[in-house]
Amino acid sequence: MQIKSSFNKIDNVVISGGTHGNEATGVYLIEEWEKDCSFLKRNSFETDFFCSNPRAVDLNLRYTETDLNRCFLDKDLEDESAVSYEELLAYKIKNNLKKNYAGKTTLLVDMHTTTSNMGINIMCDDEAPNLLLAAMVKHRLPEVHVYCIKKSDRTDSCLRSSGTYGIGIEVGPIPQGILRHDVVESMRKAVAAVLDIAHEINTGGADETPFSIEYFSHIxxxxxxxxxxxxxxxxxxxxxxxxxxxxxxxxxxxxxxxxxxxxxxxxxxxxxxxxxxxxxxxxxxxxxxxxxxxxxxxxx
Known part of the structure; x- marks a missing residue:
C-alpha cells in the first residue's frame, strides 16, 4: 500500500512549547527564539512560536487543573460548563490561531519530551498529509521514530490538531523539569528538518520519488x-x-x-x-x- 498526498502551500509554521509545563526543552527553545529567531526563518513561509501553558511552566507542573493537550476537541471548546484554567486556555489558543491565520494554511508543531527511552519521535494521526510529513522527516533523519495514532477524538484533542496540518515532536529520555543539552539538540535537529521539508514542499524542491520507511501504529x-x-x-x-x-x-x-x-x-x-x-x-x-x-x- 502506498501513502500518497499533496500539500497546499504552507503559509505559516507555528511551533508551540510548554504545552506540558514540566517539559523544559520546548520552553527553553521558545525562550531562545524570542531572543534570536534566525534559526527558524525560511523564505517561503512565516514562522511563529509561543509558550502554550505559561502558568504550568512557572509552577513546573505538567498542568494546573487538567491536561491542556486533551482540551482541543471542538465539542469540548463549545461546552459552557468548561471552567478549568486549561480548558479556558485551549479556547483562547484555538481562537487566536483561527483569528491570526484565517484563510491560511498552517503547520502546527508541538514540542514535547518523555521520561521513556524513546529517542526522537514524530507523533501524528493517520491523515495522509500528516503521516507523509512525518515519513519525510524519518526519511531525512533515519534515527527518528514515526508514531501514528488513528485519527479520533484522542488525536483531535491535542493542540497539534488546531493547524491545517499538525505533528508533535517527542524526545526522550529526560526527567521532568530539567534540561539536557543532547535532548535540546535533538529537538532542534527535528524542528530544523520539519522546517526544511516544509520549505522544500513550498518551493518544489521536495523529492517526489517514492520511498519506503518503517513506522509504528498505535494498538x-x-x-x-x-x-x-x-x-x-x-x-x-x-x-x-x-x-x-x-x-x-x-x-x-x-x-x-x-x-x-x-x-x-x-x-x-x-x-x-x-x-x-x-x-x-x-x-x-x-x-x-x-x-x-x-x-x-x-x-x-
Missing amino acids: AEVAYPDGPFGDAMIHKDLEGRDYEILHPGDNIFYGAECGNIQYEGKEEVHPVFINEAAYYEKGLAFSTVKKEHREFKLLK
Whole structure:
C-alpha cells in the first residue's frame, strides 16, 4: 500500500512549547527564539512560536487543573460548563490561531519530551498529509521514530490538531523539569528538518520519488495490574526497551508478592512510553504499537 498526498502551500509554521509545563526543552527553545529567531526563518513561509501553558511552566507542573493537550476537541471548546484554567486556555489558543491565520494554511508543531527511552519521535494521526510529513522527516533523519495514532477524538484533542496540518515532536529520555543539552539538540535537529521539508514542499524542491520507511501504529495502552505504586512495577527485563520486540510470555511486571507477570498478548508487539512518569496518574505502564512498512509519495 502506498501513502500518497499533496500539500497546499504552507503559509505559516507555528511551533508551540510548554504545552506540558514540566517539559523544559520546548520552553527553553521558545525562550531562545524570542531572543534570536534566525534559526527558524525560511523564505517561503512565516514562522511563529509561543509558550502554550505559561502558568504550568512557572509552577513546573505538567498542568494546573487538567491536561491542556486533551482540551482541543471542538465539542469540548463549545461546552459552557468548561471552567478549568486549561480548558479556558485551549479556547483562547484555538481562537487566536483561527483569528491570526484565517484563510491560511498552517503547520502546527508541538514540542514535547518523555521520561521513556524513546529517542526522537514524530507523533501524528493517520491523515495522509500528516503521516507523509512525518515519513519525510524519518526519511531525512533515519534515527527518528514515526508514531501514528488513528485519527479520533484522542488525536483531535491535542493542540497539534488546531493547524491545517499538525505533528508533535517527542524526545526522550529526560526527567521532568530539567534540561539536557543532547535532548535540546535533538529537538532542534527535528524542528530544523520539519522546517526544511516544509520549505522544500513550498518551493518544489521536495523529492517526489517514492520511498519506503518503517513506522509504528498505535494498538493499545497497558495498565499496571494493581495501579501505579501498587505491588507491581515495570520488570527489569522490559525497562528501557522502547520500540524493541515484546514477545508473548515476556516479563513485563514484577512485584514482591505477585512475582513475575508476563505479557499475555497473542502476537509480537513493540512497547513504547515504558514507565512514563506522566502516565502514573492514569495507571498506565506502557503502550503497544505495531511496526508497518509502507511506501510514501509526495504528489504535486
